[in-house]
Amino acid sequence: MDPAQAKIRFRDPQIEMAHGAGGKASRRLIEGLIAPILFGSCPQYLGDSALVEIDGAPVAITTDSFVVKPLRFPGGCIGELAVNGTVNDLAVGGARAQALVVTYVLEAGLPTATLEAETRAMAAAAARAGVSIVGGDTKVVEHGKADQMYVTTCGIGRPLPGINLAPGSVRAGDKIILSGPIGDHGITILLARGELDLEADLCSDTRPVLPMVEALASAAASGVRWMRDPTRGGVATSLNELARDCRLGIHLVEESIPVRDIVRGACELLGLDPLHIANEGQFLAVIDSACADTALEALRRAPGGAEARVIGEVQEQPAGVVLANTRYGGSRVVDMLVGDPLPRIC
Amino acid sequence: MDPAQAKIRFRDPQIEMAHGAGGKASRRLIEGLIAPILFGSCPQYLGDSALVEIDGAPVAITTDSFVVKPLRFPGGCIGELAVNGTVNDLAVGGARAQALVVTYVLEAGLPTATLEAETRAMAAAAARAGVSIVGGDTKVVEHGKADQMYVTTCGIGRPLPGINLAPGSVRAGDKIILSGPIGDHGITILLARGELDLEADLCSDTRPVLPMVEALASAAASGVRWMRDPTRGGVATSLNELARDCRLGIHLVEESIPVRDIVRGACELLGLDPLHIANEGQFLAVIDSACADTALEALRRAPGGAEARVIGEVQEQPAGVVLANTRYGGSRVVDMLVGDPLPRIC
Numbered sequence: 001m002d003p004a005q006a007k008i009r010f011r012d013p014q015i016e017m018a019h020g021a022g023g024k025a026s027r028r029l030i031e032g033l034i035a036p037i038l039f040g041s042c043p044q045y046l047g048d049s050a051l052v053e054i055d056g057a058p059v060a061i062t063t064d065s066f067v068v069k070p071l072r073f074p075g076g077c078i079g080e081l082a083v084n085g086t087v088n089d090l091a092v093g094g095a096r097a098q099a100l101v102v103t104y105v106l107e108a109g110l111p112t113a114t115l116e117a118e119t120r121a122m123a124a125a126a127a128r129a130g131v132s133i134v135g136g137d138t139k140v141v142e143h144g145k146a147d148q149m150y151v152t153t154c155g156i157g158r159p160l161p162g163i164n165l166a167p168g169s170v171r172a173g174d175k176i177i178l179s180g181p182i183g184d185h186g187i188t189i190l191l192a193r194g195e196l197d198l199e200a201d202l203c204s205d206t207r208p209v210l211p212m213v214e215a216l217a218s219a220a221a222s223g224v225r226w227m228r229d230p231t232r233g234g235v236a237t238s239l240n241e242l243a244r245d246c247r248l249g250i251h252l253v254e255e256s257i258p259v260r261d262i263v264r265g266a267c268e269l270l271g272l273d274p275l276h277i278a279n280e281g282q283f284l285a286v287i288d289s290a291c292a293d294t295a296l297e298a299l300r301r302a303p304g305g306a307e308a309r310v311i312g313e314v315q316e317q318p319a320g321v322v323l324a325n326t327r328y329g330g331s332r333v334v335d336m337l338v339g340d341p342l343p344r345i346c
Numbered sequence: 347m348d349p350a351q352a353k354i355r356f357r358d359p360q361i362e363m364a365h366g367a368g369g370k371a372s373r374r375l376i377e378g379l380i381a382p383i384l385f386g387s388c389p390q391y392l393g394d395s396a397l398v399e400i401d402g403a404p405v406a407i408t409t410d411s412f413v414v415k416p417l418r419f420p421g422g423c424i425g426e427l428a429v430n431g432t433v434n435d436l437a438v439g440g441a442r443a444q445a446l447v448v449t450y451v452l453e454a455g456l457p458t459a460t461l462e463a464e465t466r467a468m469a470a471a472a473a474r475a476g477v478s479i480v481g482g483d484t485k486v487v488e489h490g491k492a493d494q495m496y497v498t499t500c501g502i503g504r505p506l507p508g509i510n511l512a513p514g515s516v517r518a519g520d521k522i523i524l525s526g527p528i529g530d531h532g533i534t535i536l537l538a539r540g541e542l543d544l545e546a547d548l549c550s551d552t553r554p555v556l557p558m559v560e561a562l563a564s565a566a567a568s569g570v571r572w573m574r575d576p577t578r579g580g581v582a583t584s585l586n587e588l589a590r591d592c593r594l595g596i597h598l599v600e601e602s603i604p605v606r607d608i609v610r611g612a613c614e615l616l617g618l619d620p621l622h623i624a625n626e627g628q629f630l631a632v633i634d635s636a637c638a639d640t641a642l643e644a645l646r647r648a649p650g651g652a653e654a655r656v657i658g659e660v661q662e663q664p665a666g667v668v669l670a671n672t673r674y675g676g677s678r679v680v681d682m683l684v685g686d687p688l689p690r691i692c
Contacts (some may be wrong), residue, residue, distance in 0.1 A: 015456040020486025029484065033458070037465045038448070038472075038479045050480040055504050057403030063500050064483045065449040090504040101400040102384070103411040103498050111395040112379070119383045126384075134382045134396035137410045138375065140366025141690065145493045151451050153501030154409050158401050225579070314492075344487065 005070030008032035022232025022278070027241075028143045049093035051159065060095030062086055063154040069344045070156035070193025071118065071148055073192035075184075075203030078151055081280060084206050085231070086155040087129040091213040092227040094163035097155045100126060103137040107146040108168035114148065122151075129208040131155065160214065163222035169225045174233055174314040175292035176250065177285045177299065179212055180205070180307040183263040183277035184237055189345045196269065200262040205281035216227050217283060219298030220263065223288035230284055232346055233337040237285055239322045240336040250322040252334065254310035260330075275324070276337045278345045286314060347646065354378035363633045365692075368578025368624075369683025371586075394574065395439035397505065406441030406617040408432055409500040415690045419492055419538035421530075421549030424497055425467035427692055428625060430552050431577070433475040434500040437556040438629050440509035440563070443501045446472060447513035453492040460494065468497075475554040477501065506560065513591035515571045520660040521638035522596065523557055523631045523645065526536040526653040528549070528581055529609035529623035534689045542615065546608040551627035558651045562631060565644030569634035576630055577692055579683040582621035584630055585668045586682040598658035598680065619652040621670070622683045632660065 009031030018025035032044065039045040049062035066082045088096040102122060106115065184205040192202055209229060216224055223230040226246075236256070243250045257276045259267075267274050267295050281304075287295045292310065299305040312325075322334040356378030362481045364371035376392065385391040395408035412428045433443040448468060452461065472479050530551040537546055555575060562570055572592075576584040581603070605613075605620045611618050627650075633641045638656065645651040658671075668680040 010458065013458055015452045015454060015461060015486055017454050017486050017488065019574070020484060026484065033462060034465055034484065037462070037469050038482065040469075042478075042480075043478045047481075050445070050447070052478070052480055052502070054400070054405050054444060054502065055403040057401040057405075059400050059403075059405055060503065061445060061447055061500075061502060062481060063447040063449050063498070065451050065485045065498060067451060067487050070506065098400060099396070099407060101396070101407055101409040101500055104408050105411050105413060105496050106361045106366065108361060108363050110667060111358065112359055112361065115361060116383070119380055132398070134388075134391045134398055135393075135408060135559075136378065136380070136384065137371065138494075139365060139411045139413045139690075140361055141413050141493070141496075142363065144490075146496075147487070147491045148498065150451050150492075152409070152411060152485075152498040152500075154447055154498075155406075156398070156400065156405065156407060156471050156502060180624045205685075267608075292576050334597065 006277050017343045018340040021340035023237055023339060027156050047093060047263050048089040049095060056063050060093055060154050060159055062089040062155060063152065064089065065150060065152040066346055067150050067344050068346050070192055073204055074188055076206040077118060078123050079118035081206050082153045083122050083125035084149040084208050084280060085130060085152040085346060087131060087208045087210060088156045088229045090155050091210040092229045094165050095157040095159050096210060097129060097131040098206045099132050099158040100153050100155045101135040102133060103152045105146050105150040106138065106140045107143060107148055108140055109143045110148055115308040129210060134223045142333055163217050164222050165226055166240060167226055170246040170248060170314055171287045172248060172285050172287045172314055172316045174225060175310050176312045177287055177296060177308060178257065178311045179209065179282045179305060181258040182279055182282060183259060183261050183274040185280040186277035186342050186345050187263045187266045193196050196266060198266060202262050205279055207304060209281060209283045210279035212299055212302045215298045215302030215305065216295055220291045220295035223291035223295065224285055225288065226286040228284050230282060231278050233279060234276040234278055234300055235284065236273065236322065236334045236337045243320050243322050247319045249315045249318045250312060251315050252324045254324040256309055256311045258307055271340055275334055280346065348645055353486045363637060363689045364686040367683060367686035377668050380523045381531045387591040393439060394435040395441060395588050401406060404505050406436050406439055406501045407433040407501050408507055410435065410514045411498040413496050413690050413691055414578045414692050416538055419534055419550055421534060422552040422604060423467050424615060425464035426471040427552050428497040428499045429471035430554050431692060432499040433477060433554045434503050434575045436503045437559040441503040441505050442556060443477040444501040445478050445480045445596050446499050446501045447496045448479060448482040452484065452486045452497040453489060453494050454486055456487045456494055476558060484689060509563050509570060510568050511572055513572055513588060516592040516594060516632050516660055518594060518660055518662045519635045520632045521635050521656050522570055522658045523633055523642060523654060524603065524657045525555065525628045525651060527604040527606050528625055528628060529605055529620040531626040532623035532688050532691050533609045533612045536612065536688055537614045542612060545614060548608050552623055553627035553629060553650060555629045558645055558648045561644045561648030561651065562641050564691065566633055566637045566641035569637035569641065571634065572633055574630050575628060576628060580622040580624055581630060582619065583667065590667050591666050593665045595664045596658060597661050598670045600670040600672050602655055602657045604653055618687055621680055626692065653661060
């Protein structure tokens with residue numbers, strides 16, 4: 001498939017911040033320009049991770065670059081994020097990370113202490129996630145040509161037994177499960193930059209979601225239809241992608257979605273929707289309703305899963321749309337993220 | 347192994363361009379700081395690629411970031427380099443690349459046409475090398491916070507049958523084979539920047555070395571002891587690493603090393619040694635002398651291998667040292683690259 005034949009055409013003359021924000025503009029860039037050239041007729045490579053066969057063994061692979069600013073923030077840092085992000089992309093693709101490789105692009109003048117701290121954070125995060133770092137590369141660019149450091153990780157792993165994810169397997173009646181409170185990461189970064197005059201006891205949620213995913217997989221196996229970690233673009237963007245891909249309607253019960261007061265408050269001040277704010281330690285799953293209760297119980301017993309809950313369900317209509325329903329019977333359409341209100345959060 | 351116990355200690359207070367040049371400073375940074383933290387007691391992960399086992403299948407993996415400036419130069423561009431570089435790191439590790447993933451860090455304001463051109467170059471290079479691109483990620487940073495674009499590729503593949511590389515298997519008497527003329531890439535980049543007032547008909551040598559490596563592997567199998575693609579730091583740095591790792595002496599016959607006149611001329615003007623200049627489409631191999639002739643013949647018949655030749659041999663002494671011998675019986679010690687005379691060549 002050539003970009004000329006793509007359903008979405010990317011016509012913007014130059015790249016802007018919004019193209020990296022994970023929302024609508026990112027989707028146009030990827031689906032209208034990059035994917036048709038690189039992946040041709042294999043759109044499955046648009047997912048969080050891809051499955052390839054090496055000598056008969058299925059190998060899951062994924063990669064992400066990290067440009068978060070500032071490098072350190074309450075609850076985490078770029079090194080930790082870079083490990084957890086890749087471990088999580090594999091996890092929600094139904095795979096257990098086994099090996100990571102990492103590259104640094106460093107700005108000349110970077111204090112060695114900063115590099116050492118981030119490298120130690122990566123090693124600690126890898127140990128916590130049970131994955132080995134097996135190689136890497138380091139490049140240095142002139143002072144002023146990068147800001148401090150960019151980190152890229154690539155991870156490979158093996159598929160979890162029994163899991164068979166596909167948006168096409170999602171059915172009306174399936175339940176949507178969320179692993180915990182949303183928006184902590186995005187708002188933590190915003191506050192760490194001092195862009196809002198708020199003192200708050202809030203931390204990034206960066207963590208590996210694998211233990212929770214494994215608990216869900218053991219409890220529900222093929223009843224797990226779809227998973228996603230709602231990072232850039234938040235829960236709203238992930239669920240819009242799902243609605244579009246499965247051509248079904250997503251009905252959220254707004255009150256059931258856990259949002260901390262400080263996150264809600266910051267969003268109100270800024271005119272943002274918590275559903276658009278990035279998370280780095282939560283995941284969404286669509287589960288066959290027949291095993292949703294069992295799955296939720298297992299998830300809640302897993303380390304870090306105590307706050308998991310069902311936040312909505314899949315229905316036939318309105319196809320391709322995400323609706324948030326209030327307790328008073330009203331509802332609103334929840335769109336993908338537009339623009340880039342919080343740049344460089346991962 | 348903690349940096350405190352590492353044989354090399356990295357004491358520089360901040361990161362400088364030379365730490366990314368692939369020579370002595372890079373080695374101190376990697377071996378004295380990063381590797382002890384990330385790889386602990388597994389120094390084998392310092393090689394061009396690593397081998398991990400996924401469900402019983404051996405999988406080779408490697409990654410590199412690319413920050414070459416300018417993005418386009420005679421004979422190639424950053425997108426092509428990013429594919430070939432990773433395919434080649436796998437090849438000289440004795441593996442055939444099967445799947446790549448790619449990430450972009452883009453500077454806001456980058457013309458879309460530039461991004462499209464580089465993406466097309468990646469797709470073309472991947473097709474040429476027989477490898478699929480199966481995923482990726484795109485981040486955007488503010489104008490001025492990166493220059494144009496940085497590209498990272500990660501590749502996985504399967505080991506070539508019969509190959510068993512290890513510096514420890516290198517023996518005195520083994521022959522050193524080089525695939526073709528050296529220094530083309532580094533000097534092309536230098537000229538493309540206009541840093542030298544020279545008009546020259548010179549192109550980067552960027553290309554996949556896999557067809558040549560496969561020819562060598564079929565002809566010599568376990569007679570192939572060691573391979574390396576002499577990129578940053580050049581042939582001198584790669585062979586110094588070999589000499590150190592196998593604790594033997596490397597004797598080069600200086601006249602047998604192919605260097606184009608324009609490369610030699612530019613090096614003379616700048617006081618550089620062609621042995622320190624980067625290559626992006628050549629490789630070095632150490633071959634058991636018993637099969638060196640057969641191997642060289644096979645390599646010369648392979649596409650792109652016509653200019654391959656034996657450039658020296660391994661001897662017991664002087665252990666850990668690379669010597670270049672002239673036809674008049676003199677010799678000089680060839681050291682690793684020191685400093686960064688040609689920054690950002692890949």
